[in-house]
Amino acid sequence: MFWVLFLVLACAVAGVSCGRLCLAAVRAADGERAAGDPHHGRELRELSLYETAFLSGGPDRVADVTLVSMARSRRLLLAHTGWATVVDPVGRDDMERSVIGAIGPEGQTRTAPLRAAAAAGDAVRALAERLVAAGLAVPDGARSTVAGAVRQVRAAALVVAALGAVAVLMPGRSGQPDVPVAVWFTLPLLLTLSCLAIARIEIHPYTRWASPAGQRLLAALPKGTGNLLSVAVRGVRAVDDPAIRAALGHGRVT
Template sequence: MYLAVILSSLVLVIGTVRSRRAPRIRLVDAPTHEVWEIAFLAGGPGRVTDAAIAGMQEDGRLAVGGPGAVTVRRAVAHHPVEQAVLDALGRTPGGALSRLRGMVMRSPAVQEIGDRLADRGLMRRPRRGRGWRRMAHVQVAASAVLLLGGLLMTITGTAGDDAFTVPFVLRIAPAAILGIVVGSLCKLAHRGRLTPAGTLALRAAHAANSPGVVGGAVRPAAIVVALGGAALVADAVLRQQLLDAQSAMTTAADVSAASGDTTTTSSGDSGWDFSDGGSDVSWCGSADGGSGCGSSGCGGSSGCGGGSSCSSGSSCSSGSSCGSSCGSSSSD
């Protein structure tokens, strides 16, 4: 039993470390100044979608009102992501924001941003290390079952403890705990999406777009959302509707996961949106599948505005910037 757990843990650790190894890139590939790439690095497909909606609402091309209804005022797009928003609206009866958000997240225009960032070595593709994540899940579950089984056998007296001075459950507990700890750590290691180069790029984007750098000028809503998430949107109505849409998508994803149906929340092994429903929190790593600096540097309901520190609800500690505090834990 001990031998099996130790061997499994060694294989899991080695595989996890190898799958997390970042590709070598040229430093010139790291910086990014496009708002859509910044948004993707900071919060994934959901953040890109929120940034597009916020920008289009700010200049009057969209109107967002309660209860989560989006309407087109001027059908003008300046980027494929914005065109994806307009196209999705045409296929969304009533303009339901949560449904619109999911469609845009899965659109080729948004997915291709992740592919470009991965090609440049700034992000890790979702399928990378997926097998090791599953192995980690299996090891944690098997070790927990082992520990529970040993406890039941000890209680019922079926473990043959008469010949031993130490109860059966205590004899197997170190092996089970080792399996749980190693498996859990390997699962955590796969949460991040950003590579070290991606973390540096995001940190540079925060520095370049901080209020002090832009001279105190009002920053466009798209870049505010890209860097800090929907929680920093100035328009109270839009802010609440975007946060409500995130919450609704996360709830729907949880229900689908509980029922074993992930078809409505996942776009496949190669897709950049995940079964978390696209909430910023998940990208950050405090839920699932996210990276440290992913979701606002942390969390759709927290805030990391241009170079500011991550706030409540995030896995990032206060007093450090998104790029620096989250980056160390990012990568998947």
């Protein structure tokens, strides 16, 4: 009967991880509803290009859109070798000024660190705060909490399976059949797998940058190819200029 201890441990691991996931999902949903109160009319508006980029792909996408916009207007030169050079040192908005500031006084830097610096800049941070306050973006804390809870449930499923295997294979079980023991361990295993399946359907939107309200606005955007809006929605792969696409792809981790 020593295998019962393994079963108790498996049930405890599954119960704690699934409970944490449920609590994180409820808090994320409550936070989104509180921020996106329809009485304030914050959802009934058009998204700017930078807002679209953030809700579609986060800070990195905003940096990409800014670099593509500046390169297309010939105010920033993006070389396929991975270098960015300032042509016009006057930025037209906070995002462009952030990019120029990240390049530095020399007027030239590598594209990969420039993209990272622009994504982490104050302009992108302020944009994120505005979108969170409007209920269109998921707060960073809620996003990381839910994602961490999902990872914990996945780990719990592996632990339950491992404990079940050990219990089935362990010697000295007085000739008890393997099937009943394995069946007992399917209960906590089914609990973890069911939570993961539900999370995939119900909680998955909260792990993205856009809240459900933000996703509805993204879904209402016009479809297009080759323009800045398509870059904001789809990323660098939507850039129609091969030279710019190669420059932004230089040093990128995929």
